[in-house]
Amino acid sequence: YANHREFYAKGLYKESIADFEAEMVERQEDAGKDEGGEQLPVVGSRAYALDDMEMGSGYRALVELDSSNQSFERVEQAIREQQEESTAGNVARQIAAVLTSDNALPYQIQEYDSVMVNTYKALNLLQQGETDKARVEFKRVEERQRMAAERFKEQIAKAKEEEENQKQLEEAKQANPEEANAENAPAEEEGGIKAKIKRMIAEKYNEAKSIVMGSLQDETNKGKLAEYEKEFSADTWGAQEAFTNPFASYMHGIFLYAFGEDKSDAESAVHYFAKACRLEPDPGKNPAAKALALATDEADGKLKKSDKNNTVFVVFENGLAPYRDEYMIPIIIPLNLKLNIDQKFIDASVVLPKLVARNEAFPYLSVCDNGAELSKTAVVCNMDAVVASEYRERMPAIVLRGVLRSGIQGVLQVLITNELVKQGIPA
Secondary structure (H helix, E strand, O other), X not given: OHHHHHHHHOOOXXXXXXXXHHHXXXXXXXXXXXXXXXXOOOOOOHHHHHHHHHHHHHHHHOXXXXXXXXXXXXXXXXXXXXXHHHHOOOHHHHHHHHHOOHHHOOOOOOHHHHHHHHHHHHHHHHHOOOHHHHHHHHHHHHXXXXXXXXXXXXXHHXXXXXXXXXXXXXXXXXXXXXXXXXXXXXXXXXXXXXXXXXXXXXXXXXXXXXXHHHHHHOHHXXXXXXXXXXXXXXXXXXOOOOOOOHHHXXXXXXXXHHHOOOHHHHHHHHHHHHHHOOOOOOOOOOXXXXXXXXXXHHHOOOOOHHHHHOOOOOOOOOOOOOEEEEEEEEEEEEOOOOOOOOOOEEEEEEEEEEEEOOOOOOOOOEXXXXXXXXXXXXXXXXXXXXXXXHHHHOHHHHHHXXXXXXXXXXXXXXXXXXXXXHOOOXX
């Protein structure tokens, strides 16, 4: 849906939504109607997640809040779909995922996406006067950030376990090569050459994976990948803790400060304002630090009611998040094998994601009284830094997946061709 995105980027939200709603007809037809002939709601799907996120923001800009929430709810359905897919994988699916181009896969919803979805839902509900429902959404925001950090730790632990298992397997093969060869020998089954090759792919996949992963230790390849990692450095994008979002924490703090019901809410407001100014605690530079001082006084019973009533929060969302482009790295994969065919290495072009910043609308907004500036907005959260910080944390997995995807097909082809030649079958 390129057209509605172009309109959205230009701030033409009415045109963007009109274009988007025209495309929704197909999705509505897929949803169908109930027994009474009423249109069923359009179901969220990963295939449309990015569109629904953008349109949720577009409807929000036009203060069409019910439509905005419906779009964000579809994104939440897509998030659940993605999580279910990631936990229900099998070996065949994992192999297929590696061998499939990213361009052929649905948009991978990131943790920062899901956090912003619930943050915007909370703000929509607050704008509609639904403070209880807004409170629930803000709690979901914090739960998403907590779960993101936990999932990442689990992924790291799992990757280390798989690496150790692979190492032990290779050591066992080296210790008992005859036994390993017997275990890996293809079974005599019906199905002809195509079936034989399919079995070989499954049997040779781990060997091919090991060869490709080994190429990451090549000094030339390491240097090229180190250059790539600089693309996401804190020096380029700004410092930020991974899987945390100062904007979401700041808005949660404002909600509890403005709509809090008891001392517990006041203390929680202190907590969330503190999270929002963890990287920049200077009140002269970070509005969250000023808010923290007010919330602390209220929690301590020192804040005058008049001071609280005279406090106004001006929130300015400035510009668009970075978009993802391609970064290509040529690498060499040494084979280091005794082959029946003449091939020493494989050239591969690794395609990895690259972030490209987009322009901000204005440097800041001024609050004036009769021409005199009373205050101006300052940065609480740099979303570019939030996005880049998540990519930095995922960097090893991103690189490994990219290298595997680019190199494993070539290595598999060599291994299978070599096996066919070895068995006297024309390759």
